[in-house]
Amino acid sequence: MFRLAKYLKPYLGATILTLFLLFLQTIANLLLPTLMAKIVDIGIPNGNTSYILSVGFYMLLVALLGSAFMVFANLNSAKVAMGFSKDLRRDLFIKVESFSLGEFNKLGTSSLITRTTNDITQVQQLVLMSLRMMVTAPLMVIGGLIMALSTNLELSVVLAFSIPILLVVIGLVAKFGMPLFKSMQVKLDQLNLVLRENLTGIRVIRAFNKVTYEQKRFDAANKDLTSTAIRVNKIMAVLMPSMMIILNLTSVAIIWFGAVRIEAGSFEVGSLIAFIQYVMQIMMALVMVTMMFVMIPRAAASAERINEVLETPFEIQDHVHELTHSSLHGQIVYKDVTFNYPNSEEPALSHISFETTPGKITAIIGGTGSGKSTLINLIPRFYDTTSGEILVNGVNIKDMPQEELRNKVGLVPQKALLFSGTIRDNLKYGKEDATDEDLWRALDIAQARDFVSNMEKGLDSYISQGGTNVSGGQKQRLCIARALVREPEIYIFDDSFSALDFKTDSALRKALKSEVTESAMILVAQRISTIMDADEILVLFDGKVVGQGTHRELLDTCEVYKEIALSQLSKEEIENGK
Known part of the structure; x- marks a missing residue:
């Protein structure tokens, strides 16, 4: 996880600003109970309306400032988290694009898609929550404890029992939840693999009447992921009720012992209210930490998978730096x-x-x-x-x-592949500065001029994803034309004429022999x-x-x-x- 922290460096200024704003917001929250205690203990018993309004005005001002600090902190943290994920996704994509076929085979296409999308989203969410709670939660706990202790030291003994119990519950949830979160990401890979194979192989599946079989295969992967997710959520379901029980029992104990001290005349009602609010702030801060713990196992598993890709050594590397x-x-x-x-x-x-x-x-x-x-x-x-x-x-x-x-090299692969976009875009894929004359010449040699010129928009006709709106032979001829536009030193045709009829095949080879002589x-x-x-x-x-x-x-x-x-x-x- 920490190895990805370098992606926060460009956003260091925004991060520091976010943390400072959260610091101010936390201070504002810690001031409110003290101000309220003054109203209850001084203003109300003395019937001093002007004092109540004066302190109330300060409370309102502190609350508004705290809210403003939080809004700007949240905006900043969102920008940092989104920028972090954008940069990480870019580097991951660049790394994957540089892999040899061997590395693709090793890691798997479906897994690489999951790591570039879902895994980065998990880490992004953790960064976002960390920025929002990194300062808030510790300050609320420390500040709340200081204020509670200064309000009444003896009553603070209640916290010595409730906080350790709460920490034990959080630790147990983290211990049993982390392995399951890691397992979920692997099972999500498997679900993506089955789905990808079904979508790309739909023609074969229908031709062999295997729709029902593939539905069962998908259901098996889906149920496997679902059962793991249910197990995780069962563990997490224990967390919030347990915390609320501890929180409520702590409140009852404080009110019980506080009431006894108020009756004895050694404690005031306003101070008890302030003390309860400080304890609630401490507990809520621990709830925030718990929410972090819920996210950390899954994000840690995702970060490990991202790092695996980023740290995979290239099997094929350049050994020189000059042309x-x-x-x-x-x-x-x-x-x-x-x-x-x-x-x-x-x-x-x-x-x-x-x-x-x-x-x-x-x-x-x-x-x-x-x-x-x-x-x-x-x-x-x-x-x-x-x-x-x-x-x-x-x-x-x-x-x-x-x-x-x-x-x-100008390569025409065995499986003809066109990208979504216009015919012009596809033909210029290997040579961006190619003129229309270059494109039509390549189409002539590839025996593709006739069907392209008969299209309503000619070179600007749209090719759908995978070239599904043209025939196999047309797709193959466009792939050949794409290689010809590049005018490379070496042409490689990998069984590129198999979808052509004998007449077109013969005409194409004759044109290649006469035109491509260098x-x-x-x-x-x-x-x-x-x-x-x-x-x-x-x-x-x-x-x-x-x-x-x-x-x-x-x-x-x-x-x-x-x-x-x-x-x-x-x-x-x-x-x-x-």
Whole structure:
């Protein structure tokens, strides 16, 4: 928890002002019972109306000032708490954005969402309550005790019994509540995970008629969280009644013993009223502390989860701080590259070596799980190689700043992804200063001009979240156009033509070959027809290169490639391809 205190530094001035205002407000509250005692003990018995009005006026003035101090203190504390959470949320987001895919897999997307939203809210609420009670509660307890003792020392013995009992109750609640609050946050993660999977996978769920199954799965996670929350609230439900019993019994004892002393003539009614009010202030301050204790366990659990993200070391880091320079442009060299996923027994890629240069189309093909996507994910350093090295323009990518490396790459992912906004916004995602001419040229090459120009607003047509208002093929062509707008040194197409019909596929490849001549191109595909014209084809099987060459060469030398070709093409098409 204290490790997050550094986020309060920018708001130190506002924090000090808040604490000072609360100090003044507490002093005002402590003055009121004394003034009231004077009215009861001096003004009323003597029938001195002017004295009563004079002291009453001071009481009113003190009450108004105390209220004003509290209002401004609350406004300031809200600003500090909101600023604290804003800065913390920003840093957490920046940290998560810098994670490699390995760290995402380790922490989990749903958990990261919960930590960035719910967990930060829990800590924010604690900061807000702390600022409002940090000064008030201790001052009320200390000031109330001093004033009570000065009013009547013997009567204060009652507090020596009630306060320790109250502290024991608070301690027991904190002891049993803290583990459950921590458990609640973990179960909230699980609920978010189930909900996220249901929302993103709704088509599959309905297609397989698994709505009822998923409802039961959600209900199980929901009931698990609910049962823990009920257990927490049962513990917390004991707290307030226990405190009120102690508070009321303390009041009864004070009135009882105070009445005896008033009857003996050693105590006055006004002083008893003031004493009771001071005791009530002490008790209410302890109630405020208790409210803090209710919030601390959950906020502490949330702070621990936030710190876990902030302190997670990056698996992939830059080892240089200056941009590297090379006379080469768009060259990629794999040198004996091997890659293992964390905790996997077998490598996903073993001893991969090949080279591609500008103007050259290198295609990668292989069965499902052969390592095609893994191989290209190593280029922008979504993962780092386990052994071997990858050179871009003659420089090991581990010695190149990630920003510089990724500026050289135009990636079209296997799963086409568009962001909510206009087509123009999506196309300019990789190059903000691109002109409309650049956008239309990219759409031309991507075979997307026709359907974009037929839209009512053209480039300003709106794309809904996830691109759900365009077809799969249109979405894929827009993703290809987005990469083309960037004009990178290296194009990576990860099975990006699978949603296209053969005619569009052929026209797109022809346009790419004629237009993109100064960049290297790596093309992952499932269809033989997509890669037949590639300058070099790598055939992957079980993470190893089992064939390397042109389409014609591989038909004669690689059985795996030949099997794939025969499963997709007729003998005549294969012969014509030869």
